[in-house]
Amino acid sequence: MAASLYFIGGGNMVTAIIEAVRRKQDGYAVDSLYVEEVSQERLDYLHEAFDVQAADSTSTPKADIVVIGVRPQDDVAGVVRSVSERFDPAHTTVISIVAGYTIDQIEQNLGDGFKLARIIPNTLTTTDYGFSGVALNGHATAEDVEDFLRTFGKPLYVQERLIDVITGFYPPNLVYHFIDAYVDAGVLAGLPRDIAKAIALDTLIGGTEFLKQKDVLPQVLLNINNSPGGVGITQAYTLNKNGFAAAIQSAVLAAVERTTALGSEAK
Numbered sequence: 001m002a003a004s005l006y007f008i009g010g011g012n013m014v015t016a017i018i019e020a021v022r023r024k025q026d027g028y029a030v031d032s033l034y035v036e037e038v039s040q041e042r043l044d045y046l047h048e049a050f051d052v053q054a055a056d057s058t059s060t061p062k063a064d065i066v067v068i069g070v071r072p073q074d075d076v077a078g079v080v081r082s083v084s085e086r087f088d089p090a091h092t093t094v095i096s097i098v099a100g101y102t103i104d105q106i107e108q109n110l111g112d113g114f115k116l117a118r119i120i121p122n123t124l125t126t127t128d129y130g131f132s133g134v135a136l137n138g139h140a141t142a143e144d145v146e147d148f149l150r151t152f153g154k155p156l157y158v159q160e161r162l163i164d165v166i167t168g169f170y171p172p173n174l175v176y177h178f179i180d181a182y183v184d185a186g187v188l189a190g191l192p193r194d195i196a197k198a199i200a201l202d203t204l205i206g207g208t209e210f211l212k213q214k215d216v217l218p219q220v221l222l223n224i225n226n227s228p229g230g231v232g233i234t235q236a237y238t239l240n241k242n243g244f245a246a247a248i249q250s251a252v253l254a255a256v257e258r259t260t261a262l263g264s265e266a267k
Contacts, residue, residue, distance in 0.1 A: 002031035003148065006061060006087075008079055009069035010037030010046055013097060016125040017067070018050050020152035023126065028151045034061055060086045065148055068096045068106075072262040076101055080109040089113035093144045097121055099167060100262035103137050103160055115140035118160065120167040125152040133158055133166035168256030174248070179204065 005021070007014050014035070021030060034055040037043050046052045055061070066087055070079055076098055083094060093115040096106055103118050110116065116137040122130025132153040134145070142157055149155040158166065179200055186196025211218060226233040239245070 002029040003064045004032040004034075004062060005030055005148075006034045006036070006055065006059075006063035006066045007052075007069055008036045008067065008083070009071075009074075010035045010039065010042045011069060011071070013121060013123070014067065014069040015046065016123065017069075017097075017121060017152045018046065018052065020125045021148075022050050024151040028147055032061065032063075034059065034063070057082055058086075063087060063092050065145070066092055066094050068094065068098055070098060072099055072101060076105075077109045080106050084109065084111045084114070089115070089139075093117065093140065095119060095145060095148075100164060100259050103135060107137065113139065115144050117145045118163060119145075119149065119155075120163055122153050122170055122172075124172060130154065131156040131166070131170060133163045133170075135160035135163050164259040165256050167259045168254075169252055171255065174251065175204075 007018070018033065018035075021028065021033070033050070033052045035043060035046050035052045036055040036057065036059065037046070043052075043054045047054065066083055068076070068079055068083065070076060087094075089111075090113075094106075094110065095117045096103075097119055099120065101118075103116060106116060106118070107114075114137075117140050118135045119132050121132045124130030130153040132149060132155050134142075134149065134155045134157050136142070136145075136157070142155070146155060156166070179197075182200040182204075183193065183196045186199065187193050191199070211221060214221065222232070222236065226236055
């Protein structure tokens with residue numbers, strides 16, 4: 001049976017999810033797709049690109065899934081109360097993608113009886129990569145959301161306390177920063193930028209795939225590659241001397257702390 005989806009908010013993450021859902025139409029049929037969004041320009045784009053139907057805060061379609069996709073600094077509590085007044089908990093599962101906003105915070109305004117999932121989608125939604133951290137309330141099961149979530153990533157069901165950690169840990173920005181620095185290093189050493197970029201991307205993808213094939217910790221391959229007095233161990237020494245590992249770890253911890261802070265700042 002085809003699903004009816006209702007999105008509140010039409011920002012970049014919601015748009016990426018909708019694009020992925022439409023791309024997986026053969027495996028996850030969607031009968032109706034509604035978006036509630038304050039920007040008419042955004043609604044026009046979503047309608048033209050993905051054939052969505054415009055909705056507003058008075059709309060009451062019979063939706064199988066309602067996705068709350070507003071920003072933490074918006075009136076999240078008001079949006080949740082609106083969902084509780086317009087949709088039937090016997091039919092509708094609610095999914096929140098609001099960063100830092102907990103299941104307990106949502107249930108305070110949603111009321112009892114709704115199946116609720118809190119997820120943080122990975123921005124790699126259209127690549128078939130990217131784990132989405134998923135926490136469920138006491139009424140929901142994986143079966144209620146699995147088919148939908150599979151359209152835009154790989155669901156990873158965890159205790160809610162890990163959601164903020166996953167959110168701060170997985171953004172590919174860290175990879176982009178690394179590649180940017182890696183390419184610049186090649187240019188600094190004398191390579192043309194296009195060649196440096198090609199080598200950096202190939203090395204990153206190939207090294208990751210090799211690590212997956214061997215199914216070992218990175219330290220095992222580092223020990224193999226770092227021969228006495230060689231190039232690899234010289235790189236390792238230089239990275240360690242300049243705090244490479246600490247910089248990565250500090251960036252992740254700061255991102256986790258910021259994710260948690262967003263929830264406390266939410267209205």
